[in-house]
Amino acid sequence: MGEIISIVSQKGGVGKTTTAVNLCASLARLNRKILLIDLDPQGHVSTSFGFGKFDIKGGIYDVIHSSMNIEDTIHSTNITNFDLIPSNFDNEEDGKNYYIAPLKELKLKNILSSLKSHYEFIFIDCPPSLSNATSNALVSADSIIIPIQCEYYALKALGKLLKLTRAIKKHYNPELQYRGFLLTMVDLRNNLSKRVMNKVRYTLKGLVFETMIPRNIRLAEVPYYGKPAIEFDKSCKGSTSYLELAKEILNQDGTT
Amino acid sequence: MGEIISIVSQKGGVGKTTTAVNLCASLARLNRKILLIDLDPQGHVSTSFGFGKFDIKGGIYDVIHSSMNIEDTIHSTNITNFDLIPSNFDNEEDGKNYYIAPLKELKLKNILSSLKSHYEFIFIDCPPSLSNATSNALVSADSIIIPIQCEYYALKALGKLLKLTRAIKKHYNPELQYRGFLLTMVDLRNNLSKRVMNKVRYTLKGLVFETMIPRNIRLAEVPYYGKPAIEFDKSCKGSTSYLELAKEILNQDGTT
Ligand SMILES: Nc1ncnc2c1ncn2[C@@H]1O[C@H](COP(=O)(O)OP(=O)(O)OP(=O)(O)O)[C@@H](O)[C@H]1O
Ligand SMILES: Nc1ncnc2c1ncn2[C@@H]1O[C@H](COP(=O)(O)OP(=O)(O)OP(=O)(O)O)[C@@H](O)[C@H]1O
Ligand SMILES: [Mg+2]
Ligand SMILES: [Mg+2]
Numbered sequence: 001m002g003e004i005i006s007i008v009s010q011k012g013g014v015g016k017t018t019t020a021v022n023l024c025a026s027l028a029r030l031n032r033k034i035l036l037i038d039l040d041p042q043g044h045v046s047t048s049f050g051f052g053k054f055d056i057k058g059g060i061y062d063v064i065h066s067s068m069n070i071e072d073t074i075h076s077t078n079i080t081n082f083d084l085i086p087s088n089f090d091n092e093e094d095g096k097n098y099y100i101a102p103l104k105e106l107k108l109k110n111i112l113s114s115l116k117s118h119y120e121f122i123f124i125d126c127p128p129s130l131s132n133a134t135s136n137a138l139v140s141a142d143s144i145i146i147p148i149q150c151e152y153y154a155l156k157a158l159g160k161l162l163k164l165t166r167a168i169k170k171h172y173n174p175e176l177q178y179r180g181f182l183l184t185m186v187d188l189r190n191n192l193s194k195r196v197m198n199k200v201r202y203t204l205k206g207l208v209f210e211t212m213i214p215r216n217i218r219l220a221e222v223p224y225y226g227k228p229a230i231e232f233d234k235s236c237k238g239s240t241s242y243l244e245l246a247k248e249i250l251n252q253d254g255t256t
Numbered sequence: 257m258g259e260i261i262s263i264v265s266q267k268g269g270v271g272k273t274t275t276a277v278n279l280c281a282s283l284a285r286l287n288r289k290i291l292l293i294d295l296d297p298q299g300h301v302s303t304s305f306g307f308g309k310f311d312i313k314g315g316i317y318d319v320i321h322s323s324m325n326i327e328d329t330i331h332s333t334n335i336t337n338f339d340l341i342p343s344n345f346d347n348e349e350d351g352k353n354y355y356i357a358p359l360k361e362l363k364l365k366n367i368l369s370s371l372k373s374h375y376e377f378i379f380i381d382c383p384p385s386l387s388n389a390t391s392n393a394l395v396s397a398d399s400i401i402i403p404i405q406c407e408y409y410a411l412k413a414l415g416k417l418l419k420l421t422r423a424i425k426k427h428y429n430p431e432l433q434y435r436g437f438l439l440t441m442v443d444l445r446n447n448l449s450k451r452v453m454n455k456v457r458y459t460l461k462g463l464v465f466e467t468m469i470p471r472n473i474r475l476a477e478v479p480y481y482g483k484p485a486i487e488f489d490k491s492c493k494g495s496t497s498y499l500e501l502a503k504e505i506l507n508q509d510g511t512t
Contacts, residue, residue, distance in 0.1 A: 013269015
């Protein structure tokens with residue numbers, strides 16, 4: 001109960017937010033109670049549900065700066081079993097303070113502990129950097145999912161991320177596990193995708209999810225409609241692959 | 257002489273680095289002397305030229321922390337008219353200090369002034385965040401190029417970026433101009449791309465480059481070979497579109 005899973009990569013545009021939104025929606029469909037927290041000041045988790053400025057009562061950064069209680073920042077997504085906490089109160093607010101103190105305060109971890117008993121999974125969507133926000137998400141997590149876009153820069157970005165993860169595990173969070181590495185935007189018609197896929201499966205062996213997420217334009221279209229893919233077009237490859245991933249994760253635990 | 261152009265977007269994976277590398281390579285082909293500076297700790301500019309750990313003598317962050325002179329960090333790309341400054345000395349170095357002081361020090365701007373007389377254009381590739389690094393790049397720049405991936409999240413990200421740019425222009429850099437907004441990964445076969453393209457052209461009017469960069473797998477493949485697209489396959493759509501963009505930029509100045 002209450003496993004905290006952070007979705008991390010400093011490489012931009014690899015599918016962190018798309019994975020967060022669609023995996024959570026799939027797990028919710030499989031009757032798991034889910035909370036998704038948006039630690040990325042871009043606020044694309046709330047964008048994915050069509051939240052406008054006036055729909056957001058408060059966000060995780062308001063809690064981190066102690067101006068709000070975390071219970072007051074939990075928003076419904078109108079999907080059963082699926083709640084979210086946006087990143088910030090008002091996207092447009094000038095100079096909004098996104099600063100998170102370096103790790104010594106372990107602020108985020110303490111904040112989340114009160115929620116663990118209410119949800120089966122708590123996911124954290126991270127910004128594209130190895131900043132304090134991502135470090136806090138690594139310290140707070142029980143496990144992590146690392147999306148790897150099947151392209152060259154994303155492959156090269158792995159080294160630094162694994163180095164940070166190892167350092168966090170050693171000094172702050174010895175229990176931190178890899179839930180898995182997720183191949184995203186896979187297009188087996190092109191050699192680059194195949195080459196990256198083979199390299200990743202060879203180097204990371206059993207840590208890579210069997211499920212791969214294909215490049216599927218539907219996944220890029222659905223944020224415009226403010227819904228996860230499974231709620232908009234459940235038979236497209238984007239929806240089916242994230243549902244498959246959700247089942248694979250539950251199978252890892254021996255529960256389905 | 258010596259125009260400093262920053263390529264910025266906090267949205268990840270929109271084609272900042274791909275634009276930096278391929279636009280610079282095209283301008284160099286058109287006999288302009290070019291310097292490309294990598295302000296992104298990911299270091300993907302050097303990755304694009306196949307630089308390994310031992311090829312890097314020093315980077316811009318070494319200059320910012322005053323441990324090196326900028327002249328000593330300039331590396332040849334083996335392409336005529338095209339030099340680069342990597343982001344850091346050693347990609348793998350632990351805890352490497354990427355900290356840039358907030359704007360009050362205007363450190364980067366002062367560092368670059370000595371180079372302006374040696375190059376016709378100095379480009380800065382930025383990390384995917386609205387951090388101090390990006391702010392410094394906005395303060396140092398004469399003009400900026402903003403890549404917009406033709407997808408929904410990238411479109412939504414514009415508001416915050418324009419807000420920061422306006423604030424920088426007002427308080428720190430009144431001469432800052434928009435060189436242009438660049439539509440990237442355009443695929444006119446799908447509605448999403450068309451919708452974003454039309455929205456951007458309608459809202460930003462004359463600020464959007466005529467040239468659009470199509471989604472072209474070659475652009476994603478060439479970093480593996482350590483070359484810009486024009487040096488590897490000059491007839492692919494990726495190469496021709498960036499060459500077209502280079503010409504459009506020179507036409508803006510009335511020189512070709
Ligand atoms: N499997 C996929 N097929 C097609 N498009 C996808 C897929 N996954 C994500 N996308 C699209 O690619 C873009 C990047 O994805 P996304 O924004 O989720 O990545 P991210 O890692 O969260 O980015 P950032 O680093 O900015 O936080 C988005 O426009 C998204 O809609
Ligand atoms: N026009 C294009 N067609 C196809 N692939 C592209 C195109 N432009 C960029 N890419 C690929 O898309 C991915 C993202 O591009 P790139 O890394 O240049 O973006 P970025 O904005 O610099 O990312 P980051 O935010 O991580 O710095 C890369 O794998 C790149 O090779
Ligand atoms: Mg994201
Ligand atoms: Mg980049």
